[in-house]
Amino acid sequence: MRVVGLVLATTLAAVFATAAVTKLADRPATARLFRALGLRRTYPLALAVPVVEGAVAVGLLTVPAAGAVAAIALLAAFSAFLADRLRRGFDTPCACFGSASARPLGPRHLVRNAMLAALAAGVVVMAGAQPAPARFVAVGAAFTLVAAVVALVRSKRPQTRRAGGSRKSIV
Numbered sequence: 237m238r239v240v241g242l243v244l245a246t247t248l249a250a251v252f253a254t255a256a257v258t259k260l261a262d263r264p265a266t267a268r269l270f271r272a273l274g275l276r277r278t279y280p281l282a283l284a285v286p287v288v289e290g291a292v293a294v295g296l297l298t299v300p301a302a303g304a305v306a307a308i309a310l311l312a313a314f315s316a317f318l319a320d321r322l323r324r325g326f327d328t329p330c331a332c333f334g335s336a337s338a339r340p341l342g343p344r345h346l347v348r349n350a351m352l353a354a355l356a357a358g359v360v361v362m363a364g365a366q367p368a369p370a371r372f373v374a375v376g377a378a379f380t381l382v383a384a385v386v387a388l389v390r391s392k393r394p395q396t397r398r399a400g401g402s403r404k405s406i407v
Contacts, residue, residue, distance in 0.1 A: 241362025244355050245300040248307055251352060252293040256286035258334035269331035273321055273341075286334075301363035304356040311356070315349045322346075 259266045263282045270278040270285075292310055295303030318330060318341060327340040 238362050241300060241359055244359045244362065245296045245304065248304070248352065248355055248359065249293040249296040252289045252296065252307065255333050256289040256293065258336045259286040259289070259331075260334075262335045265335035266331060269329055269335065269337070272328040273317075273326060273331060274324075296359070300359050304359035304363070307356040307359075308353050311349045311353045315346050318345050318349070 259282060263279065266282040266286075267278040270281050275281060288310065292303055292306045295306055297303070314332075321341055322343065327342075329337040329339060330341045330345045331337050332345060
């Protein structure tokens with residue numbers, strides 16, 4: 237694997253590890269943020285999500301191509317969820333980095349995920365992955381990019397949903 241691929245894998249591992257650690261550092265706050273995003277069983281999720289993110293970080297450092305494919309799959313799932321929340325008018329913090337995520341959910345979160353997916357695709361390319369994983373990476377990256385574009389187009393929404401569940405019209 238080339239130096240560029242190692243730098244990309246290490247950078248992505250640092251992002252996923254940071255997300256995992258910040259969520260685990262204050263699980264009750266992470267659970268509250270997940271609840272504000274409309275999720276159920278948030279306390280177990282506040283453990284499961286960072287554990288998966290940590291596993292992806294370890295994968296990126298030990299088996300970069302496989303870790304990158306897992307990162308793209310996770311980013312695609314997160315992006316689909318965030319795009320749905322944007323479409324529904326949620327403007328609570330994204331909880332992407334646990335309680336350190338203070339900015340309201342917005343299209344920039346999807347753009348960030350698309351950029352991270354592009355970095356992960358670069359890891360796969362640099363690792364010289366077989367054609368099947370490379371196709372999976374391309375589909376995952378494309379899905380993430382489409383989700384980001386859809387959210388950007390729909391960013392002018394007529395309603396927002398606050399963490400307390402009350403609705404406020406912004407039209």
